[in-house]
Amino acid sequence: MSMFLETLIGGLLAGTMYSLVAIGFVLIYKASGVFNYAQGSILLFAALTFVSLTGQGVPAFGAIAITIALLVLMAIAIEKLLLRPLTNRSPMTLFMATLGLSYLVEAVAQGIMGSQVRALDLGIDDLPIFVGDIMISQFDLIAAGVALALGIGLSLLFNRTRIGIQLRGVADDTRAALSLGIDINRIWQIVWAVAGIVGLVAGLLWGARQGVQFSLSLVVLKALPVLIIGGFTSIAGAIVGGLVVGAGESLAETYLGPLVGGGITPWFAYALALLFLFIRPAGLFGERQIERV
Amino acid sequence: MSEIDLRIATPVNGTAGLRAAGLAAGTVLILAAPLLASEYWINAIIVPFLILSLAGLGLNLLTGYAGQLSLGAGAFMMVGAYATFSLQLRLPDLPLPLALVVSGLIAAAVGLAFGIPSTRIKGFYLIVSTLAAQFFFEWLFLKFPWFYDGNSSATIALPRGLTFFGLGAETPHGRYYLTLGAVALITLLSFNLVRSQTGRNWMAIRDMDTAAAVIGVPVTRAKLQAFAVSSFVLGIAGSLWAFAYLGSASVQSFGLSRSYQILFIIIIGGLGTIRGAYLGAAFVSLLPLALDWLFQHLFSGHVDAGLLQNIQKGIFGLLIMWFLVKEPEGLARLLGIKPPARRRLFPSSQNQELNP
Amino acid sequence: MTTPVPPALEVRNVSLSFKGVKAISDLSFKVEAREICALIGPNGAGKSSLLNILNGVYVPDSGEIIFEGEHFRRMEPLEAARRGIGRGFQNNALFSGMSVVDNVITGLSRHSRLTLVEEMFRLPRARNEERRFRERAQAVLHLFGLDRHAATIVGTLPYGVQKKVELARAIVAEPRLVLLDEPLAGMNAAEKQEIAAVVARLNKELQLTIVLIEHDIGIVLELAHHVVVLDYGRKLADGPPETIRDNPDVIAAYLGSERAEIAA
Numbered sequence: 001m002s003m004f005l006e007t008l009i010g011g012l013l014a015g016t017m018y019s020l021v022a023i024g025f026v027l028i029y030k031a032s033g034v035f036n037y038a039q040g041s042i043l044l045f046a047a048l049t050f051v052s053l054t055g056q057g058v059p060a061f062g063a064i065a066i067t068i069a070l071l072v073l074m075a076i077a078i079e080k081l082l083l084r085p086l087t088n089r090s091p092m093t094l095f096m097a098t099l100g101l102s103y104l105v106e107a108v109a110q111g112i113m114g115s116q117v118r119a120l121d122l123g124i125d126d127l128p129i130f131v132g133d134i135m136i137s138q139f140d141l142i143a144a145g146v147a148l149a150l151g152i153g154l155s156l157l158f159n160r161t162r163i164g165i166q167l168r169g170v171a172d173d174t175r176a177a178l179s180l181g182i183d184i185n186r187i188w189q190i191v192w193a194v195a196g197i198v199g200l201v202a203g204l205l206w207g208a209r210q211g212v213q214f215s216l217s218l219v220v221l222k223a224l225p226v227l228i229i230g231g232f233t234s235i236a237g238a239i240v241g242g243l244v245v246g247a248g249e250s251l252a253e254t255y256l257g258p259l260v261g262g263g264i265t266p267w268f269a270y271a272l273a274l275l276f277l278f279i280r281p282a283g284l285f286g287e288r289q290i291e292r293v
Numbered sequence: 294m295s296e297i298d299l300r301i302a303t304p305v306n307g308t309a310g311l312r313a314a315g316l317a318a319g320t321v322l323i324l325a326a327p328l329l330a331s332e333y334w335i336n337a338i339i340v341p342f343l344i345l346s347l348a349g350l351g352l353n354l355l356t357g358y359a360g361q362l363s364l365g366a367g368a369f370m371m372v373g374a375y376a377t378f379s380l381q382l383r384l385p386d387l388p389l390p391l392a393l394v395v396s397g398l399i400a401a402a403v404g405l406a407f408g409i410p411s412t413r414i415k416g417f418y419l420i421v422s423t424l425a426a427q428f429f430f431e432w433l434f435l436k437f438p439w440f441y442d443g444n445s446s447a448t449i450a451l452p453r454g455l456t457f458f459g460l461g462a463e464t465p466h467g468r469y470y471l472t473l474g475a476v477a478l479i480t481l482l483s484f485n486l487v488r489s490q491t492g493r494n495w496m497a498i499r500d501m502d503t504a505a506a507v508i509g510v511p512v513t514r515a516k517l518q519a520f521a522v523s524s525f526v527l528g529i530a531g532s533l534w535a536f537a538y539l540g541s542a543s544v545q546s547f548g549l550s551r552s553y554q555i556l557f558i559i560i561i562g563g564l565g566t567i568r569g570a571y572l573g574a575a576f577v578s579l580l581p582l583a584l585d586w587l588f589q590h591l592f593s594g595h596v597d598a599g600l601l602q603n604i605q606k607g608i609f610g611l612l613i614m615w616f617l618v619k620e621p622e623g624l625a626r627l628l629g630i631k632p633p634a635r636r637r638l639f640p641s642s643q644n645q646e647l648n649p
Numbered sequence: 650m651t652t653p654v655p656p657a658l659e660v661r662n663v664s665l666s667f668k669g670v671k672a673i674s675d676l677s678f679k680v681e682a683r684e685i686c687a688l689i690g691p692n693g694a695g696k697s698s699l700l701n702i703l704n705g706v707y708v709p710d711s712g713e714i715i716f717e718g719e720h721f722r723r724m725e726p727l728e729a730a731r732r733g734i735g736r737g738f739q740n741n742a743l744f745s746g747m748s749v750v751d752n753v754i755t756g757l758s759r760h761s762r763l764t765l766v767e768e769m770f771r772l773p774r775a776r777n778e779e780r781r782f783r784e785r786a787q788a789v790l791h792l793f794g795l796d797r798h799a800a801t802i803v804g805t806l807p808y809g810v811q812k813k814v815e816l817a818r819a820i821v822a823e824p825r826l827v828l829l830d831e832p833l834a835g836m837n838a839a840e841k842q843e844i845a846a847v848v849a850r851l852n853k854e855l856q857l858t859i860v861l862i863e864h865d866i867g868i869v870l871e872l873a874h875h876v877v878v879l880d881y882g883r884k885l886a887d888g889p890p891e892t893i894r895d896n897p898d899v900i901a902a903y904l905g906s907e908r909a910e911i912a913a
Contacts, residue, residue, distance in 0.1 A: 085618045092360075092362050092416060093617055095362070096556075096560060097614050099553070100609070100610045100617065101610060103606050104606075104611055104614070105610075107603045108607060110599075110603050111600060111603035111604065111607065115599055224420070224421060228421055260436070263432060266428045267428035267429045267431075270424055271429075277410060277413065277418060277422075281413070
């Protein structure tokens, strides 16, 4: 029993790391209807920048400030040069564009800052905590806390602040928002910048866990099942989705894995997502799309 | 006659003879290539170019014509390659060309299975299915030694001494003609297919979405056909890639980056065109060479291989974005080959207006 | 002693809502065989939504549809097409990069009996079917006077001609009921008269039952045998065109803006 609980809790906590990444996607999808494939690359870029700067002796706060500034600039550039020309194009086109963007961002990030693995020390030790028989990773616990805090913070932002409401307006009906005088371009820039910062947080935590290297950008491949399951338009969904995927993967690897030789983690989440697509295409918290002909 | 692609312009007086001569000369050149070009060029440039074109063609049928986004090209190529290996291993008397066809059919069946979700899922959510295929097969072909005959490095390769139609399969000649034959034949068949009712069905699904079913297009059947045919072609491309080009292959040869590469080929070359695959493959094959040459000259050979890779990557990224913004019909349109078609690819589902 | 022909289509107590907004409320009406029935009403009155229900794009929350005597709670788009319900779209479901005749042939898709292999190798059966379909498409084009445009790329044609192509595509598979969504939208007076004449011909010569959504009241009064007025998803009036014209509720629904046109 305790092994089950340990696996489950470990999985749930790991899942919050996925949630953290997924939140960045939700922000952008909510505001511009785009699945931003480049989110992973931006995450990598943010983490690399931080690590490179601190490696050069820049104090942590300074490094964060500079990284955020760069992310803001990036958001503005992306909005002006990519999103605006592609307004009104299909989601598929936009997605493919972000695919191209991800290549560019990765190339720049690694080209400038190199491709070796860097260690990232956030000062959080990965010590085990024992609750009865069950071992829990301290790092995972803190990461989960951060993810939840971020999730709650952003939810409040969406629901309580003026910017948040404008954002939801833009997501709901772009034309109506325009007619209300909302500056859509600014909103998009803000959203992409915030998503970038979320990416920074996620990048730092993931980087601390597994080192800052190229594989960081592959988190995007984990975010997709999370979003399918939790819904693309809800932060709560991203969190729940992450929990489901994390727990699912963990339990599947432990209990199903041995039956087929193990290592099923890479594709299990996708199988789960496929299942959800059949049962609940909009995800647990998502909105149903209405077609018009 | 459908004029979506490959319109042979009606020749102006006097140029008809010239065109025929040009076509004849071209054919002779293509057939005689192994005698004219160096072994290096055949093995390292032309054969992979042809195979990538074939893969692009396969993916274009599914994504460019039928509008079903797929990131699983690598997976289906993998299935084809491993199928050919198993067939050759376990049925050694099976002639190579037949083995290729059967592998294609196996890949088609797999493609069909992973295409079933497309009947319920639309738009870019579909990549979940093809990505699932990608990750699943990367795991499957590594996990079970049966697929690679227990070989210690988990690679697959064809036995020596295979022949087809009297040509040795490992010689440059053999590889070239095998590849050329397959590519030429499949191109012709695809050409016929896209100009038939099935091709129109696919384009209706891509361009008219829900309205397609309303006007009587058998959407479910057509989508599944798209997956099956596309995977068939990709399966053969995968076999050729493994055995006519690489010599020996493993799961890494067909990873996610391969799927990206094929997708890039058709975006750059032109979605929804037959020639787009060729143009894109030519571009993707030649760009690394061009960059190499450029850097050799600019920096006298002192360039970090990693940096070169990154630059290439960056250029691809920029090009993808550029093409999507400016010219969704890719090089095919850019080079002025395509007839003007004010068509918007992939109707926006935000405002489900029916765009012709 | 002719036995009465049952109505081609009956809509019975149909309701539909989206995200809490009621698009159609308890709508009922009948369309007699071989009549032209016009659906009119202000924008957002639920007219297009009704057509979408009939084609199987939307599923009504309640109510049923009776088509040629058979009852349906819901329809599947392909099934609607198979049963003989054709559709013309507001924005034209055409391939702008293809020729006129190829576009029309697309409407025959569900009648194709070919396998992939036959198409790939262009086997005799494939070539025969293609020929037969092309002949049928040409025949329909002839009906619309579009013969000389058969090989023209649709995107290069004027809008009015494109509309005819769209109509040709809608009827090429010989439907018995055709639903037309604002077939005259975006046209000048002369083009409207032309298309209206085509619709009248389709009804008379091909015995087609036609349900059409239209805003031009003048045309509606001339063309339709039967008018149904919708407003906010509810039926406001239902009857021959003359009775609608002077109906105070209808006039009020249009805010009196059509009064002058109607009275003229």
